Each structure stands twice: as structure tokens, then as C-alpha cells.
Amino acid sequence: DGGITQSPKYLFRKEGQNVTLSCEQNLNHDAMYWYRQDPGQGLRLIYYSQIVNDFQKGDIAEGYSVSREKKESFPLTVTSAQKNPTAFYLCASIGTVKNTEAFFGQGTRLTVV
């Protein structure tokens, strides 16, 4: 079945450590996105990518990095420079040809202790 997969679902890290969140899709979608959601808040855009080897900063890119080496994969690294990394992270992809396909992964809940 086609879909978008984030892993892990829950992640705990010590303060000061970098951590990478995985996002994989087998939908043949070109565009992929990373969002951060804090309790009771909306989704804020971190980074997005239209095609392989290309990505742009969103509204809150500081302290994060991404790569897009393959069409299927768009990993997000939360670096030690991110001041308040504890949040719910969501990855999404949208079909360029079939614009009605716009799906999210299940999300990764990151807790930094």
C-alpha cells in the first residue's frame, strides 16, 4: 500500500544531542514538507522540498537541517542549536500531478530531557 511513514513515533533525547527524524513516502510525490506542532497550536513550517536535491527554509528553520537525496526520503535533523526542540513533528507530501493527494505521516513526538 502507498503511504508516508515517519519513524520513530516517540523519541527521547538528552539536551545537546542532535537527532534525525525519518520520513519516507512511496507515493511518487515530488513535494515534501516538515512541520512542528506545539500543544494547542497550529502547524508551523520548518523546511520543504519541491524536488530531489532542492529544499527551502520555512518559517522556523533555525536549529534544523534537512536533505533530499532521494525522492522518497526527506529526513529532518534537530540540532543542538534548536532552543526548544520538544514538540510533535509532522511530515507531509503532495502529489504534483494529482494535487488532491496530500498526506501526512503519523508524526514523531520528540521529547528532550
Place this chain on the structure above:
Amino acid sequence: GQNIDQPTEMTATEGAIVQINCTYQTSGFNGLFWYQQHAGEAPTFLSYNVLDGLEEKGRFSSFLSRSKGYSYLLLKELQMKDSASYLCAVRDWGNNRLAFGKGNQVVVIP
């Protein structure tokens, strides 16, 4: 850039109809998405509008007016399971940037 505005919360009775509004400003419009999000879960896709008019999908309908920068999501025959946050998102032309409003929390009561 994009600026998206949604009211924050509303309460409605089971079986009723509720309309959730979304206004937006963007430099180049390339579609508006509606999502439903239950607490602690990822958003699920509800509808997509890129041309003016009404799109109907079962109990849910979405309307778009590009000239007014306005969309609404209509939920009919409300059920308890419709209690959730409803998010609108606007995509930019050219760079495919997708930005969300803060969401509208709908509480359905018996």
C-alpha cells in the same frame, strides 16, 4: 509570503451543520487544502479547492472564492466523532510552499 486566518473554537450540537471559515493572503495562489486533526494524531486530508466554487464529499463540503481570499468548510449532520481541529492550508504558486492556519477547534455536544 502567506497569511492565513481562522477562528479558534466553536461548539455545535450533534446533527447540526457547522461552517468553518478561512481567509488568506498570498502572493500566488495554487490551491487550498482542508484537514481534520484529532487530538494527539496527525492531520487527515479532507478536501482540495483550486477553482472557485463548491466541492462536495459526503457530509463535508468546501467552498472557495479566490477573488475574496476566502474558503469555508461545511460539516453537515454532525457526529460526535467530528469533534476535532480543522485546519486550512494554502499552497503558493511556483515554490509549492504550504502554510497552515492555526486551526479551528470544533466541539460537538449531544
